[in-house]
């Protein structure tokens with residue numbers, strides 16, 4: 001039987017995950033939500049933009065600022081139509097072309113956005129619609145049901161369910177309870193066989209619209225209530241990350257965990273395919289690698305660069321690199337050394353920061369645009385030569401930033 005040496009650690013090492021998504025490009029989102037997000041550096045969310053109601057056009061600067069702050073920008077179609085009732089040509093315009101429009105509109109405002117996720121208007125979807133979405137996005141959010149995804153159950157990537165907030169439906173206590181269920185907090189042993197079984201932490205996807213105190217708007221949530229919900233997710237130690245970030249991690253794990261090894265002279269290689277070309281540029285995965293067959297001090301490499309193990313022996317690998325290599329350590333391999341970043345200060349930085357456990361690293365360009373999360377103080381292998389800034393975050397202490405220069409690879 002072919003061996004599968006890589007096992008991804010569920011939900012990036014957290015007990016579970018939650019992705020908050022906000023639809024319709026409403027002006028009250030940048031107005032009322034951005035100040036709350038600015039106060040909570042552990043919370044990053046997704047905005048699904050549309051031109052309906054002039055949404056994106058009237059407030060492109062507001063959404064560009066949210067993108068620069070590390071939030072995801074996704075596609076909610078150009079005019080918010082009933083997608084199951086429009087022609088093939090219209091599907092192309094609404095879905096594929098509009099993803100490009102979102103990117104170019106925000107690029108003019110200095111936000112380097114790559115759209116990888118879509119959310120269907122009215123959650124109306126069918127196979128024809130899914131095929132068009134998959135041409136330009138690796139994942140799609142629909143809505144309904146409890147909105148939870150289990151680690152080992154592969155969902156329909158073109159129809160991820162979401163729990164929908166409404167004032168008259170999912171109340172604040174119900175949302176807080178949903179966050180407990182995602183974090184596997186509670187007693188789930190007594191569920192009846194016909195009820196949904198909860199066997200561990202899961203990924204909860206939440207659908208919100210406006211953020212306003214206007215109680216006449218059933219779909220909107222009070223700013224103080226969404227803040228309470230965010231804070232509960234932090235208390236529950238959930239991985240609070242954008243829809244596309246958690247979705248890419250979840251999707252990648254089904255590929256990497258099934259990938260088999262090929263023996264080499266001094267170890268083995270593992271190769272895999274990217275399941276959809278529109279996945280994010282970088283998909284860091286926290287994994288365990290079975291290196292027993294290669295022996296102690298085995299060296300793990302991607303794209304010719306050694307990866308340093310984390311303090312618990314796991315590795316953070318780059319899924320988009322499509323392969324990794326495990327080999328016996330040679331005479332010039334210093335144990336514990338990492339040459340992932342080839343710059344003169346790398347060794348010094350490693351000594352300074354080796355004993356701190358940062359929980360999140362974000363990569364920025366020199367204009368301050370967030371390019372996504374990254375593996376420690378390392379620029380992912382698929383980024384070009386140049387200067388970058390990496391910001392490390394952890395609960396309970398100030399963030400740290402470092403400039404990292406990537407020489408010609």
Ligand SMILES: [Zn+2]
Nearest residue numbers: 023024121122
């Ligand atoms: Zn909508």
